[in-house]
Amino acid sequence: MEAILSMSGILGAAFCVGMYAAVSWGKISADKPAFFIVNGLGAVLVLIGASHQFDVGDTGTVGQELIWAAISFAGAVRAWMREGGSAKLSQWKQRASQSVFATLYR
Numbered sequence: 001m002e003a004i005l006s007m008s009g010i011l012g013a014a015f016c017v018g019m020y021a022a023v024s025w026g027k028i029s030a031d032k033p034a035f036f037i038v039n040g041l042g043a044v045l046v047l048i049g050a051s052h053q054f055d056v057g058d059t060g061t062v063g064q065e066l067i068w069a070a071i072s073f074a075g076a077v078r079a080w081m082r083e084g085g086s087a088k089l090s091q092w093k094q095r096a097s098q099s100v101f102a103t104l105y106r
Contacts, residue, residue, distance in 0.1 A: 002052065009049020015042030016068070033079040040072030 019038050022028040028035055043065045050061045 005049055005052035007049075008045045009052075012042040012045025012047075012049060015039065015045065031079055031082070033076045033083070033085075036072045036076035036079060040069050040076065043069035043072060 015038050019028070019035055019042070023030045023035065047062060047065045047069070050058045050065065054062075
């Protein structure tokens with residue numbers, strides 16, 4: 001279990017640094033939801049790794065990663081909305097409700 005927690009922190013850091021490098025080198029756009037999702041996942045993995053043998057010295061790491069995850073979540077939602085996500089969600093809900101009603105009233 002200890003190795004899994006340690007590896008999650010390392011993997012999370014690799015996700016965050018990897019996305020930063022990908023944006024810096026022009027391999028991915030920072031306006032895409034994937035950028036924010038991978039960054040947020042990286043922050044969560046670092047938090048999991050920091051939870052192992054937590055002490056007061058880890059407070060800065062935990063605070064930073066909580067903020068990082070929150071910013072990533074907000075950025076992913078904003079990018080998704082900018083790409084027409086709310087319209088896609090409305091269309092999906094409309095199709096889903098129509099198929100449910102069609103099934104119920106046959």
